[in-house]
Amino acid sequence: MKIRILTIGQKMPDWVQTGFDDYFKRIQPFVQTQIIELPMAKRGKNDSDTDIHKYCVQEGSSILQTLKPQEQLIALEVNGRHLTTEKLATTMQNWMQEGQDIALAIGGPDGLSDEVRQKAKWHWSLSDLTLPHPLVRIVLIEQLYRAMTVINNHPYHRA
Template identity: 75%
Template sequence: MKIRILTIGQKMPAWVLQGFEDYFKRIQPFVTTQLVELPMAKRGKNDSPADILKYCQIEGESILSNIKSNELLIALEVGGRELSTEKLADTMQDWMLQGQDVVLAIGGPDGLSDDVRKAAAWHWSLSKLTLPHPMVRIILIEQLYRAMSINHHHPYHRA
């Protein structure tokens, strides 16, 4: 099993890079993980709703063109299903047993396109709160690491 995180946006602040990198290094012994940063569509100051929709479509095409045929696409979005950390650990165990490669898609500031939502096997919400997409990277990789820690009986997770 491999996990790829496809995310819209590059040039993250140092605190995002540092937070992500810490957990990214920790998870590698448990599961091969890759971060793929895709460019965000250029936005203007006074964009119309039609402009925003266009940006989401451009970013969605970028996400979809980076998915391999053998990968399961999971869209991260506020309206998705919520999982406890233990349920995530069980889900990841299932992926491993099935040899399923997984792509986790994080949209840009305006979310994911309808095409990405439709292509996703399921939708996952990290929180009912709307989170800034740079922060989602950190929360996501930490939760993946925590779930793998549970599966490998590592002391990191203490319920």
């Protein structure tokens, strides 16, 4: 199993990069993980709903073009499934047993396009709260790492 995080946005603030990098290094011994940063559409100050839709479509197209044929796409969005850490660990264990490669899609500030949502095998919500998309990177990689520590009986996760 391989995990690729397909995310809209580049050049994150230092605090985001530092937090992400810490867990990214930690997870590598457990599962090969990669992050693919895709450019965010250029936004204006007074964008209309039509403009915002256009940005989402453009960003969604770049996510779908980056997706590999063998990958199972999972869309991260507020209205997705809620998983406990233990359920995530079980899900990841199933992916490993099936040899399933996973692509996790993080949209830009306006979310994911309808095309990405439709292509996704399922949708995952990290929280009922609306999180800024840079913060989602940190929460996501930490939860993936935590699930891998559960699977491997590592002391990081304490229930």
